[in-house]
Amino acid sequence: xxxxxxxxxxxxxxxxxxxxxxxxxxxxxxxxxxxxxxxxxxxxxxxxxxxxxxxxxxxxxxxxxxxxxxxxxxxxxxxxxxxxxxxxxxxxxxxxxxxxxxxxxxxxxxxxx
Amino acid sequence: xxxxxxxxxxxxxxxxxxxxxxxxxxxxxxxxxxxxxxxxxxxxxxxxxxxxxxxxxxxxxxxxxxxxxxxxxxxxxxxxxxxxxxxxxxxxxxxxxxxxxxxxxxxxxxx
Numbered sequence: 001x002x003x004x005x006x007x008x009x010x011x012x013x014x015x016x017x018x019x020x021x022x023x024x025x026x027x028x029x030x031x032x033x034x035x036x037x038x039x040x041x042x043x044x045x046x047x048x049x050x051x052x053x054x055x056x057x058x059x060x061x062x063x064x065x066x067x068x069x070x071x072x073x074x075x076x077x078x079x080x081x082x083x084x085x086x087x088x089x090x091x092x093x094x095x096x097x098x099x100x101x102x103x104x105x106x107x108x109x110x111x112x113x
Numbered sequence: 114x115x116x117x118x119x120x121x122x123x124x125x126x127x128x129x130x131x132x133x134x135x136x137x138x139x140x141x142x143x144x145x146x147x148x149x150x151x152x153x154x155x156x157x158x159x160x161x162x163x164x165x166x167x168x169x170x171x172x173x174x175x176x177x178x179x180x181x182x183x184x185x186x187x188x189x190x191x192x193x194x195x196x197x198x199x200x201x202x203x204x205x206x207x208x209x210x211x212x213x214x215x216x217x218x219x220x221x222x223x224x
Contacts, residue, residue, distance in 0.1 A: 035214075042117075042200060042214035043156070058211060090155055100144070100204060100212065104155035 001026050004105035006091050012111045013081040021076040021108050023091030031094040032074040033102065034058075034066065036087040043090065049074055081112045115139050117215035119201050124221045125191055133186045133218045135201035143204035145177055146212060147186045150198045159186070159199075188220075196222045 007022045025032065030051045035043040035058075045058030049068040063085060065077040074093075078085060088109050092102040116138045125131040137145070144163040148156040162168055162177035162184065174187040186199055198217040 040216070042216040043202075044214075045211055048211065059213075100146070101158045101161065102156075102212070104157070106155055 003027065004091055004093055004103050006089075006105035006108050008108060009106065010109045012113060013078075014113060015081060015083065017081050018077070018079050019081070021078070021089055021091075021110075023074045023076065023105060024072050025074075025091075025093040025103070025105075026072065027093060027095070027103065028071060029093035029095050029103075030071065031096075031100070032068065033092045033094075034064070034074070034076045035090045035092065036060065036085075037090060037107075038087050046076065046089075078110075083112050086110060086112045115203075115213045117201055117203060117213060119199075119215045119218045121216070122219045122221070124223060127191055127193060127222055127224050129191050130187065130189050131191060131220065133188070133199050133201075133220065135184045135186070135215060137182050137184070137201070137203045137213075137215075139203050139213060141204075142179060145175075145184045146202040146204070147173075147175055147184075148200040148202065148214075150200060150217065152197070156200055191222050193222050193224065196220060 004025045033048045034046040044060045047066040049055045055066050088107050090107045091105040094100050094102045118136045147159040150156040160175040167176045172189045177184045198219045200217045201215040202212040
């Protein structure tokens with residue numbers, strides 16, 4: 001199993017550009033999450049999904065959108081990139097909501113200039 | 114409100130024992146989690162406590178007191194590879210769909 005994979009690993013965007021961060025998991029997990037982590041800070045939840053077709057906002061959803069058309073994929077869309085969105089983005093998945101052991105992807109390091 | 118507090122940094126010597134504390138105030142509680150994150154890498158799951166008491170897993174143990182809103186992660190026989198950030202997270206709603214993470218404790222282990 002590859003686990004949770006994310007692409008791209010690195011990206012530089014100009015202010016106002018858009019992009020999609022890809023996330024795929026092959027563990028058949030229903031629960032998927034997007035976090036951002038700023039330097040020296042903890043993880044902030046952006047959006048999450050409890051199954052295909054179901055998404056909900058986390059703590060910091062503004063400026064982002066998600067979709068969940070399949071169990072495996074959970075892309076994160078940035079519209080009109082701003083410098084405040086410079087961060088490391090992690091995707092995670094978990095099997096159940098009881099113990100919620102989350103498996104993280106390797107992250108995407110995004111810089112907006 | 115939701116608040117999780119951990120020390121920002123700690124240092125320790127190889128072979129020693131270190132305790133990393135975490136206090137929390139959340140609107141609900143459904144478990145406390147510890148994750149390890151090496152610099153430049155993704156977090157990895159270490160432990161989960163939902164009942165009061167100590168959970169032991171090899172060199173790592175995690176303790177929870179729900180009445181005090183307090184947890185600690187105990188690392189024994191420290192090794193250089195234990196140098197990492199340790200993130201405390203709480204499932205704060207009626208289920209654990211959403212985790213609230215602390216800012217993490219950066220542990221440096223010296224020879």
